[in-house]
Amino acid sequence: MAKIAFGLKKRSGFLIVGLLFTIAAVSVLSGSGRKTEATQVSKPVGQLVAVEPLPAADGEICLPAGASASTANDNGSLFELAALQQAPAATPQTRAAAPGVPSAAVKAEVANRRPARILKDSHPSYSAVAVDVTHNEVILGAENILSLMIHDRTQNTPPRALSEPKRIINGLNTELEYVCGVYVDPASGDVYAINNDTLNKLTVFSRQAKGNAVPDRALEVPMSAFGIAVDEKDQELMLTVEDDSAVSTFRKTANGSEAPIRLLQGDKTLLAWPHGITHDPKTDLIYVSNWGSRSKKAEPPAGVPRVGTLGRGFGKSNWPLSRAFNIPGQGEFTPSSITVYRRTAQGDTAPLQVIQGPKTQLNWPAALAVDPEHGDLYVANDPADSILVFKADATGDVAPIRVIAGPKSGIKNPTGVAVDLKNQELWVTNLSNHNATVFKLTASGDTPPIRVIRGAPEGTPTSTFINTRVVFDTKRDELLVAS
């Protein structure tokens, strides 16, 4: 514990200490090659009060009104307590001590030290799913371990076991990172994978690919592409683009730096942070799930090339206008929704249908899958731990016709969903359960799955984080991890 002294009376003393420290610092560092703004080492600053560390447990801390004891005692952050104590005309403060220069031996020992703990989930958390009914395989995106995992479609694993995949595609050559969308070619079995966020590639692998395989094709796509849908009849490939609130359409066989052939983007589209996308070959409509947040953009003037987020797609036609063209202060929130368009819709085209409102139960709807035979639309409703089923022609604030959810269903943070018409099955990936679950296509309510593919034994905790940033909550002694 430390004793903390606040107030004006210490000011002159600390300035003297600071001056002595400055001299000491200059002496220590001179000739070492290290460059230090020595005159700044103990520069007083205007808003802080003095801090004086003293030997442990030799005094009590006088807490300012409103400051909790835990703040001071539990985290030991003198700086924070000083901040709590600040007043409009508070006194300057000097640092109690400046960092020293370690010996080479100590520096080397610290540099080579192993971590005391590692917070990491090594089991796959499945984010996306596609079913290859021709070859009886299911393709799972495991974004937390930067992999594609291919399993036998009929595999069913008991709760305490792990499912053995037939193939794993993983490694630097694969150009796979945060796989959030997958598609399988019904004829060839080629696997399409979308990298969200960090890599600007849609990668395509043959059925024979495994291990650290180089993709057969890699297409440059907009930053933050999430969902993928393919129109086999017209050989088109459609991607949702989160950052730019857009749908980008490419030729299905596009490769390399080929430009999109169509762009759906603009205020009238009501696209707002889109995620899932599915195509109904019977009606030739596309369905897009939206999480509701978006910014309005200004078209670049004539002569100024379009450019995508993070500079991707520079000068390419039909490339989504990036968040770099956002109009300040025009960002907005709308409730989660599903918007429906003709496949060929382009530009700033309004949707034909909008499913949105409290009756819909939509909350960050992720992947979508359509059953064209029965006219049903399946929605992975992530935070609500549910699969919602709407009629494909639904619009407005309508309730789902079926909901699959509950403890028996095992649905937990579903982000992937796929319809297997041949076997009349529904596939769901549960991001927080390390598993993919299979239901009858007619399932409803709290229905147990008929089969489970498990990346970890049931009950194995998952940390669920991806691409993390961290801060330390000193009040609760917790690590906050943002994804």
Next chain:
Amino acid sequence: MGHPQIAAFARLANGSVKPTRNIFGQNTQIARSIHKFAYDPVKDEIVVPQFYSQEIEFFRGGANGDEAPVRVIKGPDVKLPNTDQLTIDPVHREVFIGVYNEYPRREFIAVYSLDASGNAPPLRVLEGPDTQIRGGRNGAQVAVDPMTDRLFVSGGGGRLLIFNRTDSGNAKPRGFLRAPNAGMGGVYIYPEKGLLFASVTPRVNRQAGGEGGGGGEGGVTAGVDDNRSYGQYSENKYLGVWSVNDTGETEPRWIIAAPPNGPLRDPVGTAVVDAKRQDVYIPDRYTNAIYIYHVPEIFN
């Protein structure tokens, strides 16, 4: 990624564990991907940038589940086209945002009151050619030391520019800090001890063509590893520790997770410290892990 979230883990969490609470869902209004956020111990709030809605969100420190922010800074007078890179100064009650705008091409640092709400204009803006701010398309990284009144900002070429905290307009940096033959990113300052932590990427096979604009996401290690596409990892990265008083091309005083045996591959996030336990937390994007090092020597 599956979904954005802010998950809380017990201090001693190890391996694969469930979070003690998790902030996510449409009411939270958070967006993917959160590249920088902060905890304000004075008001017990979590401060989060949201680049879709161009706002700064404030949550209760104990927020959980699908919980809305308690306040936001948002509106036309806020003048934020992008909100991605963020840091706070809990002492002077300020929040700093590193902003990039494509057209018109702008890179600047906007400073707001940490206690503001609604359509609050910036207190000041640091912007102009003399500033040399060059952070890349997610905005410049920014870190502040309230005790020496120094502001550290990405300057291209892996440099951290050093400004006075209160500088505004087209101010020139008072200096810079850079690891020799390497780039620095993910800057975190622990003011109590005057420590500056940054992830370091040694320069390899540098190609001609200038200093580059910002590497990739988060403006990390700007201009370094120019021949690598972003997302590829390196086995040479580590966490360096400097004094906030260090300037120029300066070796770190301490190194954590040194190559070749260190586990870091792409530590794009900012390391943080638990000063009481003298632990340093380092997130790594490629291995999707958070490494916790106990390094009392650095704090003593």
